[in-house]
Amino acid sequence: MAAPGETFHVIRPRDTYVMTPVPPFRVLRAKPLWMANGVITGVLALLFAVFYVGANIDPADHLTKLPVGLVDADKGATVGGKQVDLGARITESIKKSTASGGRIDWKVMDEREMKEELGKGKLFGALVVPADFTSSATALTGTAPTATPARPTLTVLTNQSAGSIGSGLARTATTRAAENASLQLGKELTAQIGTAQARLPAAARVLLADPAAVTVEDGHPLGSHSGLGLTAFYYALTLVVVGMLAANVISGQVDHALGYTHNDMGPRRLHRPLIRATRVQTLAISGTLMAGLSLLMGTLVMAGAVGIMGMDASHLPLLWLYSVCAVAVTGIGALTLLAVFGTPGMLLVTLVFIGMAVPTSGATTPLEALPGFYRFLAEFEPLRQITGGVRSILYYDAQGDAGLTRGWVMMAAGLVAAALFGFGVLGWYDRKGLHRIPVEPAPGKTAVPA
Incomplete structure (x- = not known):
C-alpha cells in the first residue's frame, strides 16, 4: 500500500509512463535503499580483502x-x-x-x-x-x-x-x-x-x-617475453575475465532481444516486442551465443597476447583451442549463475571467478604457502585449473602431467556441472510457473513499487 501523500506513476500499455511531480532525489531518503546497498557493497569489500590480503599476507609462515x-x-x-x-x-x-x-x-x-x-x-x-x-x-x-x-x-x-x-x-x-x-x-x-x-x-x-x-x-630458463614466469597467469586471467564479462553482456542482450528488458543507447531507450521464452530456453540461447562467440574471443585474446604484444608461446594451435574452450566454459558457468540467481548472480560470478580465484590460482603464491582454507578452494576454483593448462602449454612443452590434463578434465567437469545445475534449477522454475513474463497492470491502474 502507498503511504499517505505518496504518488506513483501510471503504467500504460506499450510502456508509456505518466510522470509524477515527486523529486528524484527523494529516493535518497529511503532507508531500505541505503541498507540494502550498504550490506551488499560492504560484504563484497570485506570478502575481497579477506581473499586477496589474507591469502598473501604471510606466505613464509604458512609454507x-x-x-x-x-x-x-x-x-x-x-x-x-x-x-x-x-x-x-x-x-x-x-x-x-x-x-x-x-x-x-x-x-x-x-x-x-x-x-x-x-x-x-x-x-x-x-x-x-x-x-x-x-x-x-x-x-x-x-x-x-x-x-x-x-x-x-x-x-x-x-x-x-x-x-x-x-x-x-x-x-x-x-x-x-x-x-x-x-x-x-x-x-x-x-x-x-x-x-x-x-x-x-x-x-x-x-x-x-x-x-x-x-x-x-x-634451473628451467624461460624466454625474455615470459614475464618472469607470470605470463601464463595473466593470460589465463584474461580468458576468465573475458568469459565472465561476455556472459554479462550476452545475458543482457538476449533479454533485450526477447523483449524482457530495455536497452539504453545514450539518450535513447530501445524496447523490442516481447518474445516469450522459458527460462531453460533463455539459457540455451545464451549458452549457444557464448559458445559461438568464444571462437572470436579466444582468437582475439591469443592474437593480442602473442601477435601484438609478442608473448613467448609455442604450440599455437593447442593454445588457441584451449583459449576458446576456457572462455566458453567460464562464460557458460557465469551465465548459469546469472540465470539461476538473477541480479545477485553477478556478485556470485565476481566472487567465484575473480574474488576467490586469483589468490588460489597458485600462479603468484604457491599453494603450499597458502592457509588451509585457500588450498581447499584451489581444488575446484576455475582460474587455478585454467592457469595450470596454460602454464603447461607455454612453459612445459604441453606435457599432460604438467597441468594440461587436469586443466582439460576440470573444464569438462565444470561445463557438465554448470549444465546440470543450470538446466535443472531453471527447469524446476519453469515447472513451478515461475516464468519471466512481465505482468502489466490494466490501463489506468496504478503500479505500486516493491
Whole structure:
C-alpha cells in the first residue's frame, strides 16, 4: 500500500509512463535503499580483502612441504686408502634436518629426474651436489704450501616458471640449507685433520671453516617475453575475465532481444516486442551465443597476447583451442549463475571467478604457502585449473602431467556441472510457473513499487 501523500506513476500499455511531480532525489531518503546497498557493497569489500590480503599476507609462515629437489651427483674420492662420499653425508643431513620446520619437502633424486620435474613445474627449485665435490673438499686438507685448492660448490637451482614467490621461497630455504651444510662439513674436516691444520696455507685454513661455495642458477630458463614466469597467469586471467564479462553482456542482450528488458543507447531507450521464452530456453540461447562467440574471443585474446604484444608461446594451435574452450566454459558457468540467481548472480560470478580465484590460482603464491582454507578452494576454483593448462602449454612443452590434463578434465567437469545445475534449477522454475513474463497492470491502474 502507498503511504499517505505518496504518488506513483501510471503504467500504460506499450510502456508509456505518466510522470509524477515527486523529486528524484527523494529516493535518497529511503532507508531500505541505503541498507540494502550498504550490506551488499560492504560484504563484497570485506570478502575481497579477506581473499586477496589474507591469502598473501604471510606466505613464509604458512609454507608447508614446498617440493624441492635434492641431487647427489658426487662420485666420492679415495682419501687415506678409504672411499669417502661427502655428498651423501650432506644430502642425508639436509634431508634429516629439522631447521626448515617441515616447510620444505626434500625430494631425493638423480639429475635426470630433477630436470624432468623442473620441466613440469613440480619442483620449485633444487640443490645439487656436483660430481667433484668430495675431491674438491678433501683437497682443502692438503698441506702443499704453494697452491690454494679450488673451493667445492653447491648449486642452487631456481624455477621461475613455477611462480616467482614460490621460486624465491625455495631459493631462500635451499641456500640456507646449503650454507648450514657447508659450515657443518667445515667442522668435520677441521676435526679430522686436528693439529695438521696449522701446516695448511692461510687461505686453505679460511676455506676449511666454510668449504663450500653456494651458487645460484636458473634451473628451467624461460624466454625474455615470459614475464618472469607470470605470463601464463595473466593470460589465463584474461580468458576468465573475458568469459565472465561476455556472459554479462550476452545475458543482457538476449533479454533485450526477447523483449524482457530495455536497452539504453545514450539518450535513447530501445524496447523490442516481447518474445516469450522459458527460462531453460533463455539459457540455451545464451549458452549457444557464448559458445559461438568464444571462437572470436579466444582468437582475439591469443592474437593480442602473442601477435601484438609478442608473448613467448609455442604450440599455437593447442593454445588457441584451449583459449576458446576456457572462455566458453567460464562464460557458460557465469551465465548459469546469472540465470539461476538473477541480479545477485553477478556478485556470485565476481566472487567465484575473480574474488576467490586469483589468490588460489597458485600462479603468484604457491599453494603450499597458502592457509588451509585457500588450498581447499584451489581444488575446484576455475582460474587455478585454467592457469595450470596454460602454464603447461607455454612453459612445459604441453606435457599432460604438467597441468594440461587436469586443466582439460576440470573444464569438462565444470561445463557438465554448470549444465546440470543450470538446466535443472531453471527447469524446476519453469515447472513451478515461475516464468519471466512481465505482468502489466490494466490501463489506468496504478503500479505500486516493491
